[in-house]
Amino acid sequence: MAKDAKSLNGTRRIKADVVIVGAGAGGGAAAAELAQRGLSVVMLEEGHRYRPREFPASYGWAINHLYAERGTRIVEGESYYPLPGGRGVGGSTLINSAICYRAPDAILDAWADAGLEGLAPERLAPIYDLVEATIGVTEMHPLQARANNLFIKRGSDALGLGGGFVHRNAPGCVGCGICYLGCPSGGKGSVDRNFIPLAEEHGTEVCADCKVARILVRDGRAVGVEARVVDQETSEEVGRLTVDADAVVLAAGTVGTPMLLLEQGLANRSDQVGRNLAIHPAVGTYGMVDDAINSWDGVPQAYAIPLEKGVLLQTYNAPPEVFFTTQPWSGADGMRKMRMLKNIAMCGGLVSDGSNGRVQLGRHGKAKVTYALSTRDRHRLIRALRGIVRVLYAAGATEVYPGIGDGVDWAKTESDALAPLTPDVEEREMNVYASHPMGTCRMGVDAARSVVAPSGETHDVPGLWIADASLMPSSLGVNPQMTVMSMAIHVARNLAAA
Numbered sequence: 001m002a003k004d005a006k007s008l009n010g011t012r013r014i015k016a017d018v019v020i021v022g023a024g025a026g027g028g029a030a031a032a033e034l035a036q037r038g039l040s041v042v043m044l045e046e047g048h049r050y051r052p053r054e055f056p057a058s059y060g061w062a063i064n065h066l067y068a069e070r071g072t073r074i075v076e077g078e079s080y081y082p083l084p085g086g087r088g089v090g091g092s093t094l095i096n097s098a099i100c101y102r103a104p105d106a107i108l109d110a111w112a113d114a115g116l117e118g119l120a121p122e123r124l125a126p127i128y129d130l131v132e133a134t135i136g137v138t139e140m141h142p143l144q145a146r147a148n149n150l151f152i153k154r155g156s157d158a159l160g161l162g163g164g165f166v167h168r169n170a171p172g173c174v175g176c177g178i179c180y181l182g183c184p185s186g187g188k189g190s191v192d193r194n195f196i197p198l199a200e201e202h203g204t205e206v207c208a209d210c211k212v213a214r215i216l217v218r219d220g221r222a223v224g225v226e227a228r229v230v231d232q233e234t235s236e237e238v239g240r241l242t243v244d245a246d247a248v249v250l251a252a253g254t255v256g257t258p259m260l261l262l263e264q265g266l267a268n269r270s271d272q273v274g275r276n277l278a279i280h281p282a283v284g285t286y287g288m289v290d291d292a293i294n295s296w297d298g299v300p301q302a303y304a305i306p307l308e309k310g311v312l313l314q315t316y317n318a319p320p321e322v323f324f325t326t327q328p329w330s331g332a333d334g335m336r337k338m339r340m341l342k343n344i345a346m347c348g349g350l351v352s353d354g355s356n357g358r359v360q361l362g363r364h365g366k367a368k369v370t371y372a373l374s375t376r377d378r379h380r381l382i383r384a385l386r387g388i389v390r391v392l393y394a395a396g397a398t399e400v401y402p403g404i405g406d407g408v409d410w411a412k413t414e415s416d417a418l419a420p421l422t423p424d425v426e427e428r429e430m431n432v433y434a435s436h437p438m439g440t441c442r443m444g445v446d447a448a449r450s451v452v453a454p455s456g457e458t459h460d461v462p463g464l465w466i467a468d469a470s471l472m473p474s475s476l477g478v479n480p481q482m483t484v485m486s487m488a489i490h491v492a493r494n495l496a497a498a
């Protein structure tokens with residue numbers, strides 16, 4: 001049964017076995033698992049619930065309705081980077097690119113060696129199988145990928161870099177190219193299309209427009225939550241909802257979950273809440289091509305190139321209104337470039353980073369997210385840009401923007417484009433972007449160095465569990481949604497058995 005601000009006005013109090021805070025990748029997967037094991041579940045989500053046909057394919061609408069903090073969330077490093085996240089039933093899966101990877105065995109082995117045996121590759125493999133079957137993971141077909149992805153493939157093939165089409169959870173994708181704005185065809189397998197309906201079939205009650213403001217604790221044990229019911233169009237509070245529960249599962253994401261704990265000083269005897277943030281810092285750049293690429297047409301991110309250990313190149317696109325607002329072009333040269341958008345090919349690259357960031361309480365109830373890019377990771381970002389430049393030229397680009405500086409001057413030759421990309425390029429010269437925050441309530445054996453026990457229950461507060469990307473003990477190096485879902489299912493099974 002789905003509820004929202006229209007049906008939840010006034011003051012209400014309900015009871016469940018488990019209340020889940022946040023209806024994203026982790027919350028959705030945990031809800032389905034718990035409900036199928038016979039527990040009564042209520043899931044509260046700050047954002048609204050939309051059906052695919054309600055997505056108007058508009059950047060302005062999406063930012064205001066589907067993005068955390070209306071798209072203004074940033075990371076403070078040496079410069080400021082965007083830190084987008086989803087808001088709504090579906091969480092970040094509503095706006096993600098649907099790329100699906102299992103975590104590399106080396107990462108899971110390292111976690112298992114640190115005492116998290118439940119996350120060892122052979123233990124997680126059947127859970128990944130279940131996740132893939134539920135969200136509809138398939139290998140990309142070149143017909144959906146279209147010209148931008150095929151152009152980057154051509155460059156990768158020419159250089160022998162061993163790239164390949166990615167797997168995606170978009171079984172009904174028509175390649176319309178606007179995954180970041182909400183999938184209007186319903187072809188993407190965001191969790192509002194699979195795990196959450198499955199949870200509802202087994203009795204879960206999903207309450208949208210409900211921002212959890214407080215975790216209720218009695219005699220040291222988590223016993224429920226209080227939420228403000230907010231009309232998303234007017235931002236007015238129209239009600240209050242209290243859920244009494246035997247267990248509370250936080251799945252509000254890598255920023256939202258530590259914020260809830262920090263606001264109340266909960267589960268933080270280790271002083272680790274909010275620390276150990278990894279973000280997969282990413283960069284991207286583009287080049288001019290003689291043929292029409294129409295990069296906005298086709299799947300935004302369909303092709304990947306493992307450039308080196310810790311650096312993964314992936315294609316991307318941006319809707320024209322987004323692309324142009326990020327460019328400093330003007331005058332005759334700017335007009336020329338704008339007219340040539342159809343001839344611009346794009347590629348990005350992400351880096352497997354250290355856990356160098358932190359989420360803290362900021363001003364006006366907002367999170368303050370800080371991050372110190374290490375020299376190793378800065379060098380990896382520079383090598384990612386060098387790799388993209390080489391791929392673009394190998395595919396046939398005629399002019400390439402090296403990805404640093406003001407974006408006005410493009411290089412006419414590969415050597416000119418590579419020349420400025422030296423190891424001393426500074427962080428503030430690159431346009432860093434981060435959409436994979438992980439690790440602010442990390443799982444671990446040692447209660448002095450982690451927030452959550454291997455089961456998923458917090459070390460300090462019985463009855464308080466975590467099932468989202470904040471659990472990650474380290475950066476993954478690949479897109480994280482399937483690992484978030486799998487870890488959430490692992491946690492849900494432990495909770496159901498507790």
Ligand SMILES: Cc1cc2nc3c(=O)[nH]c(=O)nc-3n(C[C@H](O)[C@H](O)[C@H](O)COP(=O)(O)OP(=O)(O)OC[C@H]3O[C@@H](n4cnc5c(N)ncnc54)[C@H](O)[C@@H]3O)c2cc1C
Nearest residue numbers: 022024025026046091092096098099212256468469479481
């Ligand atoms: C633009 C973008 C593209 C991405 N592309 C990919 C990709 O292609 N492949 C991939 O693997 N990963 C991708 N990711 C990352 C992936 O989507 C996330 O890692 C994953 O969704 C995180 O799951 P989560 O459960 O931790 O949080 P989320 O999915 O973000 O869900 C958290 C939910 O909690 C809600 N919430 C927060 N605070 C509260 C509160 N106080 N009360 C109630 N609700 C609250 C939020 O509104 C949100 O809906 C992308 C992310 C972004 C932003």
Ligand code: SF4
Nearest residue numbers: 173174176177179183
């Ligand atoms: S490209 Fe595919 S998954 Fe993305 S919005 Fe369009 S139809 Fe949906």
